[in-house]
Amino acid sequence: MSHSITTLLNRNLHDVFGxxxxxxxxxxxxxxxxxxxxxxxxxxxxxxxxEIDRIADKLRSMHPDFQYTETHANENLHEVAGxxxxxxxxxxxxxxxxxxxxxxxxxxxxxxxxxxFDTPPA
Numbered sequence: 668m669s670h671s672i673t674t675l676l677n678r679n680l681h682d683v684f685g686x687x688x689x690x691x692x693x694x695x696x697x698x699x700x701x702x703x704x705x706x707x708x709x710x711x712x713x714x715x716x717x718e719i720d721r722i723a724d725k726l727r728s729m730h731p732d733f734q735y736t737e738t739h740a741n742e743n744l745h746e747v748a749g750x751x752x753x754x755x756x757x758x759x760x761x762x763x764x765x766x767x768x769x770x771x772x773x774x775x776x777x778x779x780x781x782x783x784f785d786t787p788p789a
Contacts, residue, residue: 668698669775672749675699676741676770679777680751683723685735692727696720700777708782719780734758738765738788747772754787762787 670678682695696716706713706722713722733755743749750769754762765785770777 670699670772671775672743672746672770672772673741675772675775675777676749676751676768679768679770679780680735680737680753683719684726686723687727687731689720689724692723693720696723700780701773704777704779706780706782709784730755730763732757733763736762752785756787 678695678699683692686692696719702716706719713719735753735755737753739752741749741751748771750767752767754765756763765787767783767785769781771779
């Protein structure tokens, strides 16, 4: 199934990295990522569904009650790449951290994902 860049950005943020249910998270990974996709973050790189699932679970388990909120409209570059800027934290509190996700898509699925951490807004 082919997805728009906006759909891929939103589903990655909420259905993968924002999802506490392991079964739903894995289903989303298999729907929106290529099987050989690579996720890059400041600590390393993770290739394939199993590794992306493992690191998403690890990150989610550190802050299971945090929510992601977009801070700007998603940006789409010719349905090939896009970015989403977000903050995360407990509802009703100042954001604990912020970031920017950049994706490159191939045939309507994520081929690569790049995470950059940003300074949370004051």
